[in-house]
Amino acid sequence: MKKKFGEKTVLEGVSFSVKMGETKVIIGPSGAGKSTLLRCINRLVEPDEGEIIFDGINVLSKDVDIRKIRARIGFVFQHFNLFKHLTAVENVKIGPKVVKGLSDEEAERIAIKALKAVHLEEDAFEKYPAELSGGQQQRVAIARALAMEPDIILFDEPTSALDPQLAGEVLDVMRELARKKVTMLVVTHEIGFALNAADEVLFFYNGRIWERGEPRELLYKPKREETKSFLKRIADLSL
Amino acid sequence: MLMGTAVSLNVAMGMLLEGAKMTVVLSVLSIILGLLVGLPVAIMETYGGKVLRYMAMLYEGTLRGIPLLAIYMVIFFSMPLLTGIGLPAFWAAVIGLGMRSSAYQSQIFRSTIQAVGAGQIEAAYSLGMSKLETLRHIVLPQAMRMAVPAWMNEYVIVLKDTSIALAIGIVELTRQAQYLVSITGEPFRYYGLAAFLYLVMVLPLTYLAGALAKKYGIKGTGGTSNVRI
Amino acid sequence: MDYGFILGQLAKGLEVTLELTILGFLGGFALGFLLAIARTYSGGISKALAVAYIELIRGTPMLLQLYIIGFGLPLLIREYLPNFVMNPTIAALLGIMLNSAAYQAEYMRGAFNSIESGQIEAALSLGMTKWKIIRHVVFPQAFRIMLPSWTNEMVYLLKYSSLAMLLAVPELMYMASITASETFLYAQIYLIVAGIYLVFATLIIQFMRLVELKIHIPGVTTIKR
Numbered sequence: 001m002k003k004k005f006g007e008k009t010v011l012e013g014v015s016f017s018v019k020m021g022e023t024k025v026i027i028g029p030s031g032a033g034k035s036t037l038l039r040c041i042n043r044l045v046e047p048d049e050g051e052i053i054f055d056g057i058n059v060l061s062k063d064v065d066i067r068k069i070r071a072r073i074g075f076v077f078q079h080f081n082l083f084k085h086l087t088a089v090e091n092v093k094i095g096p097k098v099v100k101g102l103s104d105e106e107a108e109r110i111a112i113k114a115l116k117a118v119h120l121e122e123d124a125f126e127k128y129p130a131e132l133s134g135g136q137q138q139r140v141a142i143a144r145a146l147a148m149e150p151d152i153i154l155f156d157e158p159t160s161a162l163d164p165q166l167a168g169e170v171l172d173v174m175r176e177l178a179r180k181k182v183t184m185l186v187v188t189h190e191i192g193f194a195l196n197a198a199d200e201v202l203f204f205y206n207g208r209i210w211e212r213g214e215p216r217e218l219l220y221k222p223k224r225e226e227t228k229s230f231l232k233r234i235a236d237l238s239l
Numbered sequence: 240m241l242m243g244t245a246v247s248l249n250v251a252m253g254m255l256l257e258g259a260k261m262t263v264v265l266s267v268l269s270i271i272l273g274l275l276v277g278l279p280v281a282i283m284e285t286y287g288g289k290v291l292r293y294m295a296m297l298y299e300g301t302l303r304g305i306p307l308l309a310i311y312m313v314i315f316f317s318m319p320l321l322t323g324i325g326l327p328a329f330w331a332a333v334i335g336l337g338m339r340s341s342a343y344q345s346q347i348f349r350s351t352i353q354a355v356g357a358g359q360i361e362a363a364y365s366l367g368m369s370k371l372e373t374l375r376h377i378v379l380p381q382a383m384r385m386a387v388p389a390w391m392n393e394y395v396i397v398l399k400d401t402s403i404a405l406a407i408g409i410v411e412l413t414r415q416a417q418y419l420v421s422i423t424g425e426p427f428r429y430y431g432l433a434a435f436l437y438l439v440m441v442l443p444l445t446y447l448a449g450a451l452a453k454k455y456g457i458k459g460t461g462g463t464s465n466v467r468i
Numbered sequence: 469m470d471y472g473f474i475l476g477q478l479a480k481g482l483e484v485t486l487e488l489t490i491l492g493f494l495g496g497f498a499l500g501f502l503l504a505i506a507r508t509y510s511g512g513i514s515k516a517l518a519v520a521y522i523e524l525i526r527g528t529p530m531l532l533q534l535y536i537i538g539f540g541l542p543l544l545i546r547e548y549l550p551n552f553v554m555n556p557t558i559a560a561l562l563g564i565m566l567n568s569a570a571y572q573a574e575y576m577r578g579a580f581n582s583i584e585s586g587q588i589e590a591a592l593s594l595g596m597t598k599w600k601i602i603r604h605v606v607f608p609q610a611f612r613i614m615l616p617s618w619t620n621e622m623v624y625l626l627k628y629s630s631l632a633m634l635l636a637v638p639e640l641m642y643m644a645s646i647t648a649s650e651t652f653l654y655a656q657i658y659l660i661v662a663g664i665y666l667v668f669a670t671l672i673i674q675f676m677r678l679v680e681l682k683i684h685i686p687g688v689t690t691i692k693r
Contacts, residue, residue: 044589071595081586084687085608095594098604130687141590148594304669305662306627308641312658316648320655402529406634413532426540434528434536441527 011037012207018152021181025194028204029230034187038154042073055151071099074145074153079161080137082129088115088140089125095148114143118173135166139173155186191234195219203227244422251419251429258415259436265332265411266398272337277344284345285352295345302342307403310335315407332404340397347389351382388452395444399437412436474647474657481643482664488561488629488639493622496568503573508580509598525570531631534563538635560632568625575617579610612689619676623669640664
């Protein structure tokens with residue numbers, strides 16, 4: 001897959017696959033095209049060339065109804081993007097109700113189940129996003145994705161807008177999902193999460209997959225210079 | 240004159256431009272009067288004591304809650320009967336429009352004066368400036384600059400509202416068009432020409448205001464998609 | 469002269485003024501919504517037409533627009549229906565609606581544009597269609613953001629409906645002027661009328677403030693003290 005913004009090539013020949021039940025983690029310096037890659041998968045951004053095969057369907061072909069695909073791909077954003085005018089429950093309900101056309105009671109049941117799965121405190125269910133902490137907001141956003149019963153969930157730096165303690169709540173939920181074999185593709189700087197939850201780690205650099213491998217292999221014994229210096233910088237920051 | 244009289248385009252344009260001249264004169268005098276009254280009202284509202292502030296708000300609220308047409312009627316009909324002071328129609332038109340505009344201009348300046356950061360004022364006090372010096376040298380120059388886009392929008396509103404002065408006998412652009420329509424029976428032609436002349440005066444100003452708002456306006460005080468009053 | 473008679477006349481006028489204001493606002497909202505959607509979410513010819521309409525209306529005085537509709541439109545209709553007579557109240561109402569639509573469209577566009585792109589991205593990611601996004605995400609938020617401009621617009625229409633007087637529509641200003649010329653109480657009547665407008669403008673502002681408080685959602689709108 002390739003993607004250009006004007007003259008700048010953001011993604012340059014990237015190829016990989018995610019199997020059912022797998023957790024794949026993408027790391028790399030900012031501007032490496034990680035975010036763009038995720039947005040190409042559900043076509044929030046249109047790639048220039050290449051193909052994306054999702055459950056045997058070419059997502060980029062013209063006769064695909066992209067909305068049906070998007071309904072099966074969860075997306076968790078860096079800045080949560082909860083609907084500001086809806087309470088936590090309503091945020092999770094809206095997908096099943098409006099997109100899948102389920103009844104209000106059915107949607108409510110699914111929403112409450114999803115919110116419990118992300119351990120949202122009961123007294124936060126009826127609160128608006130602005131009244132929730134960042135960690136709570138991001139967990140509601142994960143619940144919103146889960147409620148659609150997606151085949152895969154894409155995470156775009158889900159903890160980088162949170163301070164470490166709140167990030168912890170969110171990472172705990174994500175680890176739990178990984179254990180339950182929810183298929184996930186996660187862009188993150190959380191090396192700890194990559195170590196104990198990922199099946200494979202991809203290191204992105206200059207719009208390419210620069211190095212890839214088993215988490216322990218890649219994170220403890222990186223082969224290429226760029227990978228080493230990136231990991232060293234991350235380690236320095238967290239000290 | 241008889242309905243259906245033909246008027247040459249030259250003559251008609253001459254009459255309309257004559258009207259447009261009155262429109263411009265009236266609008267310029269009114270916006271200046273509005274500035275001269277509105278700015279002090281804004282300063283009273285932001286820096287005055289309780290009584291001054293209350294009076295300024297009352298002034299603003301009253302003029303903003305009454306139609307210009309009613310303001311004109313009060314100035315033109317009620318005032319002479321109550322006070323014995325009668326104004327010529329032209330000055331009644333300027334004063335009515337100018338006072339109404341002062342209420343809106345005071346609102347514009349109030350919001351930009353408040354938008355000058357507290358840090359600016361602290362810095363000025365730290366240099367030993369007095370309250371008045373701070374207002375004159377620090378606050379007003381910044382507030383006035385930020386007010387430019389909204390102020391231009393206000394001018395556009397004043398310009399369009401000069402048409403209402405025809406109700407007290409002022410012969411401006413819309414009145415001239417009305418006269419041409421009454422003698423020729425061709426409303427689309429002459430109201431259309433008048434509309435064209437208004438657009439020629441207004442559009443450059445709204446686009447300039449929009450561009451300036453992007454450059455140094457503050458949110459909610461200018462630009463083409465701003466709330467009308 | 470009898471003040472009961474005067475107030476009775478003014479009350480009749482007030483009724484027409486309020487009708488012009490409320491119906492003008494509602495009609496302006498319906499057309500304005502379409503214009504705003506065309507200008508914000510469409511392209512090509514429909515967008516260009518919406519922009520041209522909005523600029524034309526906002527660039528010319530409302531009084532001139534009322535004259536065109538009051539005196540021009542009937543001529544046009546008479547080409548097809550020779551005996552057509554335009555009711556001035558209908559003409560004024562039409563003019564007010566058409567005028568308000570352009571301004572309301574701009575308020576709505578401003579509100580639509582103030583919705584963060586993340587909100588739209590999230591809705592797209594759930595698989596929503598454009599219309600569902602407008603209905604379930606954009607509109608509920610834009611509606612709340614827009615309320616203060618609506619208040620302004622209602623007060624504006626209340627005041628500017630007085631221009632209908634110049635089409636001889638029996639609204640408040642017109643009733644005031646004929647009653648004044650019958651009674652010669654010019655001074656008193658115009659002051660009373662100014663007071664009536666002021667009272668109703670204040671009522672609109674206070675009522676809309678209650679609505680704002682009622683539908684306030686933290687994070688979407690801020691409530692001013």
